[in-house]
Amino acid sequence: MQIAIIGAGHVGSALAGTLTKAGYRVAVANSRGKESLSDFTRRTGALACDMAGIAMGADILIIAIPLCHVPNLPASVLAHLAAHAVVVDANNYYPARDGRIAAIDAGQVESDWVANQFGRPVIKAFNNIIADHLAHRGGSAGIAGRIALPVSGDDPESRRTIMTIVDAIGFTPFDAGTIAESWRQQPGQPAYCTDPTIDELRDLLHRADRQAAIRNRDKSVRLMAKLPSDYPSDQLVRVARLFVGLDKWKPATWAALLRLGITVLRHRS
Structure with missing residues (x-):
């Protein structure tokens, strides 16, 4: 083929x-x-x-x-x-x-x-x-x-x-x-x-x-614009899974969310 x-x-x-x-x-x-x-x-x-x-x-x-x-x-x-x-x-x-x-x-x-x-x-x-x-x-x-x-x-x-x-x-x-x-x-x-x-x-x-997808899509685009181009993709997936109700009890998931928040705040400053 x-x-x-x-x-x-x-x-x-x-x-x-x-x-x-x-x-x-x-x-x-x-x-x-x-x-x-x-x-x-x-x-x-x-x-x-x-x-x-x-x-x-x-x-x-x-x-x-x-x-x-x-x-x-x-x-x-x-x-x-x-x-x-x-x-x-x-x-x-x-x-x-x-x-x-x-x-x-x-x-x-x-x-x-x-x-x-x-x-x-x-x-x-x-x-x-x-x-x-x-x-x-x-x-x-x-x-x-x-x-x-x-x-x-x-x-x-x-x-x-x-x-x-x-x-x-x-x-x-x-x-x-x-x-x-x-x-x-x-x-x-x-x-x-x-x-x-x-x-x-x-x-x-x-x-x-x-x-809801339209709102979520545009929010994601704005968020991605605040992250460095080499931000780890696995961290993004962990956060995305949390937002749809998956992996709520995994410590690595919350660590990924914390890392994302810190990165965004540093970008703002």
Whole structure:
């Protein structure tokens, strides 16, 4: 199976590395051309391609770029994509980064908007986990605490295809239903960046709240702006889990919250 990735940022890099290690043939393209990807290919083992040819021969096309750039993708990308190929939306909407997208602000599900830009269905996956954990926190099936990732989409066969890939790179796949339900794994929701197990994920998706998610998303963005770029991702996940009611009795959780508070206060001073 050949997998193409558009985007060489944190998520694109994490996926390229884990997919290559799992035995998939992976090609990556970005807006700057394949000459800019020499270090990327050495780190991940993926093949660098120009945007014009990235979709040729691909069975899976993963979009891992800021949402605001999706409408600007060259038409040739989809023109070269086979009819059977599955398109995966690994993006998230952050107005502070992407600007305002009126349709999404009016209530359209993010991945439904992406599908409209492409003119073909998409699968939502790989968007609710910190990139560093996507790269390094996968584990064998059956191990305790294995992180579960939701996969949403309207075509059951396409969902199963991506769920197989999720499992192959070390995470427990969870069938999260149709694209209309994929809002449950968007930023600000309980399932977002909390590294849940399969049982936890099922409950967190059920508890999702569309209105609260917008407030939580924007608060998180403001908080992240106050932290150094190298702030430990595992500390952020611990705090995120606490805020959704998980790990309340673990001392490490409260230590992570205290560390976060101290860091924010130092930033203010």
